[in-house]
Amino acid sequence: MIPFNKPYCSGREMSYMAEVCHSMTMSGNGDYTKLCHGFFEKRYGFKKCLLCTSGTDALEMCAMLCELKPGDEVIVPSYTFVSSAIAFLREGAYVRFADSGKENPNITADIIRPLINEKTRAICVVHYAGVACDMDAIMQLAAEHNLIVVEDAAHSIDAYYKERPLGSIGHLSAFSFHETKNISCGEGGMIAINDERFIRRAEILWEKGTNRAEFYRGMVNKYGWCDMGSSFLPSELNAAFLWAQLEQIEDIQSKRLHIWNAYDKGLRGQTLADGIKVMPELPEYATNNAHMYYLLCPSLAVRTRFMNYLKNNGVQTTFHYLPLHSSTYYNDKHDGRVLAECDRYGETLVRLPLFYELTDEETEKIIKLIKKYK
Ligand SMILES: *Cc1c(COP(=O)(O)O)cnc(C)c1O
Secondary structure: EEEEOOOOOOOHHHHHHHHHHHHOOOOOOOHHHHHHHHHHHHHHOOOEEEOOHHHHHHHHHHHOOOOOOOEEEEEEEOOOOOHHHHHHOOOOOEEEOOOOOOOOOOOHHHHHHHOOOOOOEEEEEEOOOOOOOOHHHHHHHHHHHOOOOEEEOOOOOOOOEEEEEEEOOEEEEEOOOOOOOOOOOOEEEEEEEEEEEHHHHHHHHEEEEEOOOHHHHHOOOOEEEEEOOOOOOOOOOHHHHHHHHHHHHHHHHHHHHHHHHHHHHHHHOOOOHOOOOOOOOOOOOEEEOOOOOEEOOOOOOHHHHHHHHHHHEOOOOOOOOOOOOOOOOOOOOOOOOOHHHHHHHHHEEEOOOOOOEEEEEEEEHHHHHHHOOO
């Protein structure tokens, strides 16, 4: 069976982790954490980065920084992972779910605009499959209404919008290094803070509510409890693993792009049975970070049949998000609007295997099988 995903180890992960064990400083915010922060701040120009133990944690930090009050509202796509919504719900906000666009699962300024009311405080955008949302229009809309924009950049490492790295455009953004993402350390994440007014508080939340970061920099002579917080920072063991992956980012990305391009060359423009289509073309403002290659089926029944066909021929594929607005947890909290595009992606999207060690022969096999599907 060709699996849908297989985590990749570049080779140095184990030796860096062994070094951390021998150094006897295994808790967070050590040398490897600082190397990772520096990498992101330099390569992508994020103003301030803080590693977290997951993308979920990073989103929770973003939500805490929004300083939401009960009754405040946050606009979140329904076609996303639960964490994009839970982060804001935990802060007492109401989540108003937005439908996906017709072109791709991303939300757009036109979809967001009618959902804004006097209680709206923030917009969370998800760049689905690492394909940028149209950020100029969204940032302008947010500025008109004085809203904070959080980018859920969990899929979006090394992807760009009009030459600007994703995660550098919103006020705050969250990355994930879960094992299913391009760059991974098992479980891991990072918050990027682009608006300076949030930096000081972000450091305090990250340091469990204390001003320890300022103490370490010699700015205060003792540190203490000054705000809310939690233990958001990962151990040096995770940071060491992540650093080994970041050192290999060019190699990892070029391998993933190679596979993505092979799928696209083999499948785009072909007439596939049952009206199955390849993932939409990228908008002209977006680059491709090869996070995902997906197909769209015309119905749930076709998708089930198609996925079973691939499985019976030794290829594991997966569908993706179940719409959040109609989940058992949120169904009775949702405002009742029909989110038809989100439902469509929920029922028809299929993701193909895409991981570093997928060979050319395996990719060819998958393409051939898809073309032979009747
Ligand atoms: C993976 C993912 C997350 C959560 O990241 P974790 O690191 O698994 O906590 C959040 N949002 C989206 C869109 C994701 O794909």
